[in-house]
Amino acid sequence: MAxxxxxxxxxxxxxxxxxxxxxxxxxxxxxxxxxxxxxFLKVELEKRRELMAERELHSVPNMLITVGLIACxxxxxxxxxxxxxxxxxxxxxxKLVMLPYIILTFFFxxxxxxxxxxxxxxxxxxxxxxxxxxxxxxRFYKDTDTPGRCFLKRTVDLLQIQFQCxxxxxxxxxxxxxxxxxxYLDMSCKEVVDRIRSNVEGKYLMDGVPFSxxxxxxPRPCIQYQITNNSAHYNYDYQSEELNLWKRGCRxxxxxxxxxxxxxxxxxxxxxxxxxxxxxxxxxxxxxxxxNVLRQGDPECESDGYLxxxxxxETARSNFNIIKSLGKLNQINxxxxxxxxxxxxxxxxxxxxxxxxxxxxxxxx
Amino acid sequence: xxRIKHPQFIRLIxxxxxxxxxxxxxxxxxMAxxxxxxxxxxxxxxxxxxxxxxxxxxxxxxxxxxxxxFLKVEIDKRWELMSDEVHSVPNMLIGVGLAACxxxxxxxxxxxxxxxxxxxxxxKLLMLPYIICTLFFxxxxxxxxxxxxxxxNALEEALYLGLxxxxxxxxxxxxxxxxxxxxxxDMLQIEFQCxxxxxxxxxFYIxxxxxxxxxxxxTEVVDRMRSNVEGKYLMDGVPFSxxxxxxPRPCIQEHLTNNSAHYSYDYHTEELNLWQLGCRxxxxxxxxxxxxxxxxxxxxxxxxxxxxxxxxxxxxxxxxNVLRQGDPDSESDGWLLENSIxETARYNFNIIKNLGKCYxxxxxxxxxxxxxxxxxxxxxxxxxIPMAS
Numbered sequence: 001m002a003x004x005x006x007x008x009x010x011x012x013x014x015x016x017x018x019x020x021x022x023x024x025x026x027x028x029x030x031x032x033x034x035x036x037x038x039x040f041l042k043v044e045l046e047k048r049r050e051l052m053a054e055r056e057l058h059s060v061p062n063m064l065i066t067v068g069l070i071a072c073x074x075x076x077x078x079x080x081x082x083x084x085x086x087x088x089x090x091x092x093x094x095k096l097v098m099l100p101y102i103i104l105t106f107f108f109x110x111x112x113x114x115x116x117x118x119x120x121x122x123x124x125x126x127x128x129x130x131x132x133x134x135x136x137x138x139r140f141y142k143d144t145d146t147p148g149r150c151f152l153k154r155t156v157d158l159l160q161i162q163f164q165c166x167x168x169x170x171x172x173x174x175x176x177x178x179x180x181x182x183x184y185l186d187m188s189c190k191e192v193v194d195r196i197r198s199n200v201e202g203k204y205l206m207d208g209v210p211f212s213x214x215x216x217x218x219p220r221p222c223i224q225y226q227i228t229n230n231s232a233h234y235n236y237d238y239q240s241e242e243l244n245l246w247k248r249g250c251r252x253x254x255x256x257x258x259x260x261x262x263x264x265x266x267x268x269x270x271x272x273x274x275x276x277x278x279x280x281x282x283x284x285x286x287x288x289x290x291x292n293v294l295r296q297g298d299p300e301c302e303s304d305g306y307l308x309x310x311x312x313x314e315t316a317r318s319n320f321n322i323i324k325s326l327g328k329l330n331q332i333n334x335x336x337x338x339x340x341x342x343x344x345x346x347x348x349x350x351x352x353x354x355x356x357x358x359x360x361x362x363x364x365x
Numbered sequence: 366x367x368r369i370k371h372p373q374f375i376r377l378i379x380x381x382x383x384x385x386x387x388x389x390x391x392x393x394x395x396m397a398x399x400x401x402x403x404x405x406x407x408x409x410x411x412x413x414x415x416x417x418x419x420x421x422x423x424x425x426x427x428x429x430x431x432x433x434x435f436l437k438v439e440i441d442k443r444w445e446l447m448s449d450e451v452h453s454v455p456n457m458l459i460g461v462g463l464a465a466c467x468x469x470x471x472x473x474x475x476x477x478x479x480x481x482x483x484x485x486x487x488x489k490l491l492m493l494p495y496i497i498c499t500l501f502f503x504x505x506x507x508x509x510x511x512x513x514x515x516x517x518n519a520l521e522e523a524l525y526l527g528l529x530x531x532x533x534x535x536x537x538x539x540x541x542x543x544x545x546x547x548x549x550x551d552m553l554q555i556e557f558q559c560x561x562x563x564x565x566x567x568x569f570y571i572x573x574x575x576x577x578x579x580x581x582x583x584t585e586v587v588d589r590m591r592s593n594v595e596g597k598y599l600m601d602g603v604p605f606s607x608x609x610x611x612x613p614r615p616c617i618q619e620h621l622t623n624n625s626a627h628y629s630y631d632y633h634t635e636e637l638n639l640w641q642l643g644c645r646x647x648x649x650x651x652x653x654x655x656x657x658x659x660x661x662x663x664x665x666x667x668x669x670x671x672x673x674x675x676x677x678x679x680x681x682x683x684x685x686n687v688l689r690q691g692d693p694d695s696e697s698d699g700w701l702l703e704n705s706i707x708e709t710a711r712y713n714f715n716i717i718k719n720l721g722k723c724y725x726x727x728x729x730x731x732x733x734x735x736x737x738x739x740x741x742x743x744x745x746x747x748x749x750i751p752m753a754s
Contacts, residue, residue, distance in 0.1 A: 144613035157610045161555060184614045186628035211605045211616040216551040219538035220578045222605040234580035 002306035008289040009302050016286050017085040023279045024079035030272045031071030034112075037265050038064025044261060048254070050155050053132035055125050060118050060262075064269070067108075067115050071276070074105055078283060088299045091290050098287045105280050112273040119266030123259055130251045134168045141210070142181035157212035159250055163257065166213035169249035171227075178203040179210060209245060218243040281307070396708075397700035403683040405694050411680050412479040418673045419473035425666045426465030429506075432659050433458025439655060443648070445549050448526035454516045454656075457509050458663070465506070465670070468499055472677060482693045485684050492681045499674050506667040513660030517653055524645045528562045535604070536575040551606040559647035560607035560640040565621075567643075572597040573604060603639060612637040675701070 008016065042061035045052070081098065084090035137156050143149045160166055167173035185192050185204055196204050207228045214222035223244050226232040289305035296303060308315045403411065437455035444450060475492065478484035531550055537543045554560055561567035579586050579598055590598050601622045608616035617638050620626035683699035690697060702709050 150613070153613070154610050161610075180615050181613075184628055189628075211608045211618070212610070214605045216548050216555075216606070219544070219547070219575075221574050224605070234578055234583075 002304065002310070003308040003312065005304050005306040006285060007302055008285075008305050010300050013286070013289055013293070013303070014086050016282065016289075017082050020082040020085075020279065020282045020286060021079055023282065024075045024082055027075035027276060027279055028072050028079070030275060031068050031073075031075055033068070034071055034115075034269065034272060035065055035068030037268065038062070038066075038068055041261065041265060044258070048159075050152060051133045051137050051159065051254070052126075052129040053136065055129040057122065057125055057129060060115070060122050063111075063115050063118060064265070067111055070108060071112070071272075074108060075276075075279075077101065078105070078279070082283065082286065085286055085290060088290065088293060092294075095291070095294075098283075102280065102284055102287060105276075105283075109273060109276045109280060112269060112276060116266050116269035116273060119262045119269065122262055123255070126258055127251070127255055130254055131168070134251055134254075138168065138173065138177050138179070141177070141179045144181065145183070157210060159254075160210070160212035160246065163248075163250060163253040164215075164246050165248045165250040165253040166209060166246040167249055168251050170247070171209050171213055171245050173249070174209045174213070175205060175207050178205060180204060180206075213245045215243055215246050220244070396705045397698070398702040398705065400698050400700045401679060402696055403679075403699050404696050408680070408683055408687070408697070409480050411676065411683075412476050415476040415479075415673065415676045415680060416473055418676065419469045419476055422469035422670060422673055423466050423473065425669060426462050426467075426469055428462070429465055429509075429663065429666060430459055430462030432662060433460075433462055436655065436659060439652070443549075443553075445546060446527045446531050446553065446648070447520075447523040448530065449523050451516055451519050451523055454509070454512045457505075457512060458659070461502075461505055461509050464502060465666075468502060469670075469673075471495065472499070472673070476677065476680065479680055479684055482684070482687065486688075489685070489688070492677075496674065496678055496681060499670075499677075503667060503670045503674060506663060506670060510660045510663035510667060513656045513663065516656055517649070520652055521645070521649055524648055525562065528645055528648075532562060532567065532571050532573070535571070535573045538575065539577065551604065553644060553648075554604070554606035554640065557642075557644060557647040557651065558609075558640050559642040559644035560603060561643055562645050563643040564641065565603050565607055565639050568603045568607070569599060569601050572599060574598060574600075607639045609637055609640050614638070 038061045041064065042058065045057055045061065078101070081094050081101065084094060137152050140146070140149045140152045141156055142153070144153050182204070187193065192204065195206065196202055199205055206225070208225040209227065211222070211224060214224065223233055223236065223241075227245075228238050230236055230238055284307055285305035288307075288309075289303045292303035292305070293299060293301065310318070433455045436458065437452065440447070440450060440452065440455065472495070475488050475495065478488060531546050534540075534543045534546045535550055536547070538547050576598070581587065586598065589600070590596050593599055600619070602619040603621065605616070605618060608618065617627055617630065617635075621639075622632050624630055624632055678701055679699035682701075682703075683697045686697035686699070687693060687695065704712070
């Protein structure tokens with residue numbers, strides 16, 4: 001009851017080995033692609049570090065970078081192994097390594113899948129980081145004289161111009177922030193003082209926005225100040241005016257931008273995962289076919305290749321038993337070997353007239 | 366006998382071509398320019414190297430073509446801001462690039478065949494015209510490179526007029542054909558970090574706010590328009606795209622010259638509020654940089670083409686001398702010019718003069734008279750053998 005058994009002639013085995021060698025080298029290239037995708041994402045996140053609050057956002061690109069590098073190494077080794085598998089003698093060199101290699105690569109492909117899924121789940125973290133980050137950036141917009149924050153004004157202005165957005169969720173966010181520094185407010189002017197006093201926190205709030213919110217598509221010169229006051233401007237209606245300022249909020253704009261990047265990256269990583277899995281399946285078939293050839297003793301004969309020697313349930317049970325006995329081995333020293341009736345007893349099976357147990361032959365498992 | 370001018374014309378040419386033979390009966394031309402000896406192996410290697418170099422030249426021809434295309438696209442992108450587009454330079458580069466591909470492709474075929482004397486005979490008559498043609502063509506490449514450097518003046522003129530008109534029509538967002546000028550200028554000023562034509566004061570002399578958005582019932586507005594001869598609404602303000610993103614304070618766009626309108630503001634010392642550079646200068650710098658790089662690359666390509674041509678010339682003269690000597694395996698000389706430059710010039714000038722004389726044929730006593738030069742016993746002029754000239 002081998003799982004998915006396939007018969008392999010000698011020529012088919014050789015062709016399989018050659019094809020797998022080429023595919024492994026292609027996988028090295030895809031590993032490099034994974035690495036560069038992770039690097040790209042990292043750079044994009046770094047570029048706008050000032051607008052994001054501290055969150056665990058760098059885990060995704062870091063994972064992609066590590067997975068990419070490991071994929072290169074693993075597939076490089078795989079390529080060497082498959083290259084040697086054409087010749088049965090050279091295969092003997094790798095015989096003991098191949099099964100651990102396959103198991104390791106299987107778990108590694110799980111890591112690739114996890115990386116792909118993380119790309120899609122990063123959105124929630126990103127949104128939170130942007131909400132807090134943009135809020136703080138806008139609050140410190142006016143602090144161009146405070147070291148460490150003096151470039152925030154420029155960053156926010158360039159962001160609003162480049163992404164065609166205004167404020168956090170919309171332009172009204174600017175109405176609740178004092179974005180004009182006190183250095184440029186005439187404190188001797190009555191109007192200024194009144195406005196500051198009318199506010200609980202003593203902030204100079206106004207219904208105006210910075211120039212970077214101006215929409216270049218507007219047919220009329222930009223109206224930045226007294227936006228809600230229809231009578232302050234000729235032929236202007238605040239409620240119906242749509243082309244004057246950018247309508248979108250910067251959080252939404254940045255989120256869409258990063259989501260599109262991460263969806264593309266996640267999709268590419270999924271495809272790479274499927275490719276790695278198929279290469280691994282090929283290597284498994286090659287390994288079992290070659291081991292069966294060795295067992296049959298004739299290098300030219302046909303042999304079977306399979307994914308698992310016995311059915312899935314039996315394989316799981318036997319592996320579980322192995323792990324259990326590994327666990328029991330660790331308890332050996334504490335118990336008295338004479339007391340435990342199951343250890344070190346001559347077996348009662350019948351091996352034939354001379355009663356000598358046959359030597360154990362290592363099996364393809 | 367003026368019946369058939371054609372054969373007489375050819376005989377005239379051949380008679381002139383015979384002249385060097387009478388001079389150099391020994392077969393050893395004196396005072397050849399830059400003479401080099403070629404063994405058979407050298408000739409073979411030269412032919413192979415030239416074949417590769419000709420293919421490299423095809424690639425450089427494509428590079429020329431793409432440089433011209435790139436320049437054309439860059440100029441087209443801002444066609445709205447130029448009064449009269451300077452398309453001569455990119456078009457020339459495109460044409461020269463394509464011609465270079467064609468010429469070098471042919472040169473590659475010729476050099477490939479030159480390894481074998483038998484195949485060389487196919488190309489023998491074509492090679493000299495090909496070399497002369499390519500020499501003139503490399504001259505065009507040089508002209509293309511020099512044009513890149515001289516295009517600046519024409520561009521400056523076009524930009525000055527184009528920007529002036531674009532700014533004048535900034536407010537006309539309701540007129541078809543001009544409705545995108547406002548957006549174009551705003552994007553230009555934001556992207557190139559510039560303001561106005563020469564500088565931001567240009568906006569003070571233009572009405573950039575459309576009358577649609579001016580309240581004509583307001584006395585202040587009417588006064589302002591009346592105070593101006595042409596009835597324009599001028600003010601000391603600039604569009605928002607002139608705002609400098611590096612400024613530490615919120616942008617001051619209106620009442621720029623009025624210090625008292627803004628707190629802690631001095632018009633004369635304020636430098637970070639608006640972009641100080643004029644857009645004409647900014648665009649000019651941008652295009653000049655592109656054109657200087659392009660010109661430099663074209664000059665390098667010109668030198669490369671010239672060296673390939675020199676190699677082909679040496680190969681041609683060496684192969685012709687091998688043919689003349691008759692032994693395909695012998696050594697032969699290659700040179701740039703058979704005689705010194707002065708003699709070659711004089712000789713070619715004579716050919717051209719005689720060509721000119723040919724067209725005056727009818728009454729000329731010099732034609733159709735049996736030639737008086739010594740051809741030997743029988744008065745039959747020897748057939749002219751085309752020589753390496």
